[in-house]
Amino acid sequence: MSSATQEIKRVTTNTLQKMKSSGEKISMLTAYDFSFAKIFDEAGLDVILIGDSASNVMAGHETTLPITLDQMIYHAQSVIRGAKRALVVADLPFGSYQSNEEIALASAIRMMKEAGVHALKLEGGVEICDSVKKIVSAGIPVMGHLGLTPQSIYKFGTYTVRAKAETEAEKLKSDALALQDAGAFAVVLEKIPAALAKEVSQSLHIPTIGIGAGNDCDGQVLVMHDMLGINNEFNPRFVRKYLNLHEQIIGAARQYIDDVKSGDFPSEKESY
Numbered sequence: 001m002s003s004a005t006q007e008i009k010r011v012t013t014n015t016l017q018k019m020k021s022s023g024e025k026i027s028m029l030t031a032y033d034f035s036f037a038k039i040f041d042e043a044g045l046d047v048i049l050i051g052d053s054a055s056n057v058m059a060g061h062e063t064t065l066p067i068t069l070d071q072m073i074y075h076a077q078s079v080i081r082g083a084k085r086a087l088v089v090a091d092l093p094f095g096s097y098q099s100n101e102e103i104a105l106a107s108a109i110r111m112m113k114e115a116g117v118h119a120l121k122l123e124g125g126v127e128i129c130d131s132v133k134k135i136v137s138a139g140i141p142v143m144g145h146l147g148l149t150p151q152s153i154y155k156f157g158t159y160t161v162r163a164k165a166e167t168e169a170e171k172l173k174s175d176a177l178a179l180q181d182a183g184a185f186a187v188v189l190e191k192i193p194a195a196l197a198k199e200v201s202q203s204l205h206i207p208t209i210g211i212g213a214g215n216d217c218d219g220q221v222l223v224m225h226d227m228l229g230i231n232n233e234f235n236p237r238f239v240r241k242y243l244n245l246h247e248q249i250i251g252a253a254r255q256y257i258d259d260v261k262s263g264d265f266p267s268e269k270e271s272y
């Protein structure tokens with residue numbers, strides 16, 4: 001088979017399980033549109049998450065609460081067209097699954113049917129396990145999300161590190177086990193102490209994906225706007241900036257403005 005016709009092998013939830021068993025770390029980033037999903041997929045990213053952080057970075061809301069299921073489906077439909085290899089996971093947004101298992105399943109089915117993603121992510125522990133079981137029993141893989149769960153920001157009142165206190169750490173550990181028992185294939189651990197994330201990762205047979213949770217999780221996730229340096233106003237210690245796109249894009253836009261104003265653009269070569 002020539003390289004042009006070589007089949008691309010899709011990353012699946014089983015692949016992630018094997019990666020945990022073999023000790024290969026899982027790479028995950030968010031994406032919200034076709035173009036970035038295509039670039040990340042070409043780079044060899046394992047998992048693309050259509051995060052409800054779209055509410056912040058795409059729509060400019062202060063929290064993730066306002067984004068709707070319809071809006072998440074639109075982003076997911078765009079991402080899925082760009083991803084040939086990566087496992088594509090979509091967040092179920094606030095309000096689309098918390099009421100009861102039937103509503104959770106109906107939202108899950110809409111996302112799967114209308115966007116064609118491969119798995120869903122839901123925030124919460126024991127309190128959402130009946131919904132997780134219901135969704136998984138319909139054949140839909142579910143990723144959990146514990147620690148700093150932004151859909152509960154008004155309950156926390158702050159974006160600081162979670163589960164530093166013993167009681168919250170104990171609850172997080174039992175939530176992680178409950179999600180695994182409910183059939184979740186992986187769990188995101190957000191902004192918790194590294195030692196706790198290590199303990200949870202070792203106690204679960206399913207992979208953990210960390211964000212601000214240290215180096216002992218089975219994988220890592222970052223919001224694409226953070227790691228690309230698009231937003232220069234958000235600089236928490238858990239973000240590593242691989243580019244400073246904010247500066248580069250401002251520079252390019254300023255150069256373009258100058259070129260238009262001075263009449264330098266378009267040149268003869270750029271004209272018909």
Ligand code: KIV
Nearest residue numbers: 030051052053188221
């Ligand atoms: O919405 C999101 O981007 C997320 C990641 C931060 C894990 O849930």
